[in-house]
Amino acid sequence: MYYDSGKVYVEKDDQCISCKNFTKGVACPLLHALGLGVVTLDGTMCVTNCGFYEEFKRHLKIVDIGKSKQKD
Ligand code: SF4
Numbered sequence: 001m002y003y004d005s006g007k008v009y010v011e012k013d014d015q016c017i018s019c020k021n022f023t024k025g026v027a028c029p030l031l032h033a034l035g036l037g038v039v040t041l042d043g044t045m046c047v048t049n050c051g052f053y054e055e056f057k058r059h060l061k062i063v064d065i066g067k068s069k070q071k072d
Pocket of ligand 1: 016028029050053
């Protein structure tokens with residue numbers, strides 16, 4: 001993650017990618033403050049333990065279409 005010219009950039013290896021605050025579009029306190037320019041980053045920051053992280057768990061259900069058609 002880094003901040004440049006008024007924008008916050010999140011990179012693939014950032015914790016933000018799997019964070020509920022990021023994936024659900026909820027304003028995270030840190031990203032919000034950075035976006036508003038209330039706080040600034042001095043250089044590059046790696047998000048490994050921001051203190052606000054909440055894991056986003058995906059709940060996927062795999063359906064076997066072949067088996068469900070046989071029942072009909
Ligand atoms: S809470 Fe932390 S990990 Fe989540 S979006 Fe904000 S900075 Fe990223």
